[in-house]
Amino acid sequence: MNFEVIVANLPKLLEGAGLTLELVAFGLVGGAALALPAALMRVSPRWWLWAPAFAYIFFFRGTPLLVQIFLVYYGLGQFEAVRDSVLWPILREPFWCAIIAFALNTGAYTAEILRGAIQAVPVGEVEAATAFGMSRTLSLRRIILPRAFRIALPAYGNEVILMLKGSALASTITLLDLTGMARTIIARTYMPVEIFLAAALIYLGMTFVFVQLYRLLERRLSRHVVGAR
Amino acid sequence: MSLKTAALAAVAAIVLLTASGPTRAETLRIGTEGAYPPFNQIDPSGELIGFDIDIAQALCDKMNVECVFVRQDWDGIIPGLLARKYDAIVASMSITEDRQQAVDFTDPYYSNKLRFVAAKNAKVDPDNLKGKVIGAQRATISASYLEDHPFKGAKVKLYDTQENAYLDLASGRVDAILADRLVSYDWLESDAGKNFAFVGEPIDIGDKIGIAVRKGDTKLLARLNAALAEIIADGTYEELNAKYFPFPIY
Structure with a gap:
């Protein structure tokens, strides 16, 4: 194990991690913006509202993210129009191609999560709202x-x-995200074990920080529930 | 029904004949990329074809062993050799000092020069690439060349496969591509490359292509070198060369 290689290339890997965070952040914002209308359409009783949302969710959940990225990046570029x-x-x-693909992909999954959540809201609470004279x-x-x-x-x-983990696929369309940077460094150093291990640890660190922050958020949002941790 | 039986009998006969004849018990596993036409690529039926494959096959025939090809993405091809997924790399690999730290090479089996490719109507001057975007395949000598000779102000984009680099040249995302001239020659001859041409002179970087084996695998290295000398001496090499290029590439 050659730790010098890791230390020498750490700045480059962190630079890649920065791009990874950027891609994921933009992708999530775009995905959330798509998910809310898609979920609302999906729970609508009108077929012309739920059918397009169903088709969108079906396609993006049913095909690999890699294929979606290739379709957006190499696919669209083939057409002169x-x-x-x-x-x-x-x-x-x-x-932007990576962000578009990420947003479409995570948007579909998030819409399904939201649809389930909307349908899981207790009927009594919805009825109570109606009883108060609230409009839909x-x-x-x-x-x-x-x-x-x-x-x-x-x-x-x-x-x-x-x-976050899916964003590694951005490296396939020339982006130097954490994975892309790692692969480029390996192309010069031929030390895949060291560099990929360092990249894995950086991914792990990012996930760890996110999980901690998210736990705080969840705790704060459930402080009305007795015994919530 | 009878046809089926006949076919089965034929298969059985072949199996028996092969089994009873002089067996090629020894196999040589060869790693190659399969995305580098005309040297190694996958034909529509899923078979590996190309100059590298033909050379490897000819060498195996001379060594009287059975070639088993293993497809491996380019940037993992040396790690795959070191991890014993295969025993030799026949994938148009340039012999470089960096790589010699990790693997041993046979004598060269062809030589290569680099050359820029750009659209016919584009004004791309290899001596002045300021503000241009240049594409190359990751982990190739073209990529190293671009990194070691920074063309002032030119942005470099690295691709997983050569094919993807050509796709982006065709879509206009890159202004020029630096690649092996023999690979580009094949692409320019194809329909996809009809609006593109070589620009500038070939860059001779003393690039020789060899077969990589694990360090210390001297026995295999010697056998491959002997077989290589044989196919060059008996004209097999020349025949294979002519199948792909109208000029000698050794």
Whole structure:
């Protein structure tokens, strides 16, 4: 085990970790923005509302993230119409392609988590809101969604961690995220064990910090529940 | 029904004949990438084909062993050899000092130069690449060359496979690609490369391509070198060369 190689390349690996965090953060924000409307559409009784949401969730949960990244990055770039369009300045950048793919992917999973949570809100509470004369929108805003977010919280934390690890696939479209940086360093040093171990520890560190922060958040949001830890 | 029986009988006969004939008990596992046409690639039926594969097959025939090919992504190809997933790498690998720290190489089986490729109508001057984006495959000598000779202001993008680098050249995400001229020659001849051309002169970096084996595997190294000398002497090599390139590449 050659620790010097790890120390010498640590700054580069941390730089890669910075890009990883950026990709995951943007991806999660985009995913959340997609998930809320998709989940609301998904629980709608009207077919023309739930059907598109169902199709979206079905496709992005049913195909590998790697394939989705390739479709966005190499796939769209094949079409001249896309290359001539106003979107090309964004789509030509691997950074944005990765974020688009991540957002679409995590958005689909998050929408399913939210749908489950919305449907898990106790019927009595929804009925009580109606009894108070709340409209459907008002009860959604004041009762159903706040309850659903709390119910969805643990499952969503899991999804964030999955997204962090899935972000390693960004290295396949020339991005020098933590994994991409590690692979580039290995190409020069031929020390895969040392460098990948260092990268793994950095991923582990990021997950650890996230889990701690998330636990604080969960505790704060459940402080009304007796005995919640 | 009778056809099926006949086919089964034929198979059985072949199995019996092979088993009773002079057996090739010894196998040589060869690692290759399968994404580097025309040297090694996967044909539509999933078979590995290309110059590397033909050379490896010819060497195995001379050594009277059975070639078993193992496909391995490029940036893990040396680690895979060291981890004994296979015993030799025949994958158009350049002999470099860095790699010689990790593996031993046979005598070269062809030589290579680097060359830039760009769109025919693009004004790309290899002497002035300021503000351009240049693509290369990760963990190749082209990538090292770009890193060691920073072209002022040029941005370098590294790809997992050569094929992906060409895809991005075609989509215009990179202005030029630096790659082995023989690989680019094959791509430029294909339909996908018809709007592209070589720019600038070939860069001779004294690049020789060899077969890599684990350090200390001297017995295998000697056998491969002997077989290589044999196929060059008896004209097999020339035949294989002509199958892929109209000019000698040794």
